[in-house]
Amino acid sequence: MGEGFRLFPFWRHMTALVGFPLGTIYNITGITQSVPGTVTLSTVADPNSFAVATGMTVTFSNIRGMIQLNDTRCVVGNFNSDTQTFDMFTMQGFPIDTRNLTPYISGGQINIISYNPPPGQPPGLMYNNQ
Secondary structure, eight states, rough: OOTTTOOOOOGGGGGGGGOOOOOOOEEEEOOSSSOOOOOEEEEEEESOOOOOOTTOOEEEHHHHHHHHTTOOEEEEEEEETTTTTTEEEEESSOOOOTSSSSSBBBEEEEEEOOOOOOOOTTTTTTOOOO
């Protein structure tokens, strides 16, 4: 590097990739052992977060009990805003079978990692529709 050259710490000025606010995290209060598994959410950890919607891709973390889901991703299906529940589907659109997983105990979060895909596009990619 030449004299006087400074790296611009762009990561300090980013709010998030493609418009996502940092901390788009929701707390989990329950996960059923069923086909598909159903997740119940309690609150959003960050009030500036995006609302959960059918078709979004999320990752799981910090789940106690059903630990097999930690660090995995799924597509949100059949989101019900009244009950704050959604069914879990694979990236290929198949229902996720949670019947043989360790029973859910407590805790956990989902982190929204993608918007709803445009018609005809696969889920799991980041889209910025803002």
